[in-house]
Amino acid sequence: MSAISHEFDLSEATMLPPADPGPRAVPEIEALAARWEAVHEAAAAVGKLAQLGRETLTEDIASLPLRAAARGGWHYEMVARGIDDLAAVMQPGLRALLSLTAGGQDTTAAALTLWREFHMARTAILGLVPVE
Structure with missing residues (x-):
């Protein structure tokens, strides 16, 4: 019986070892704290x-x-990435709300939606490094 060959056939693939990430950068606590505060x-x-x-x-x-x-490693990297992603959502959202407000429109419902999204994302980020 012969095996069927298709695009997902990895029987003859060469598996490479994981890349060595090298030394990790020292966490930039002050910069991360400033971004967290800004968010x-x-x-x-x-x-x-x-x-x-x-x-x-x-x-x-x-x-x-x-x-x-303090946890370092991937925990720090994921928290930093999560904060950056959250900032990337909040900045244009807040800009849009302020633009609508300047035009005299009621932004309560839209602001409440963004506020809820912020809290859900923040909860996920906080879950990466729970309080012990």
């Missing part, structure tokens, strides 16, 4: 537009950059 400032503005007010940050939320840096 929360944007969220505060969105909360105001959603008529929710400013959220008080708990120590568990505020200390994420320190916990990620």
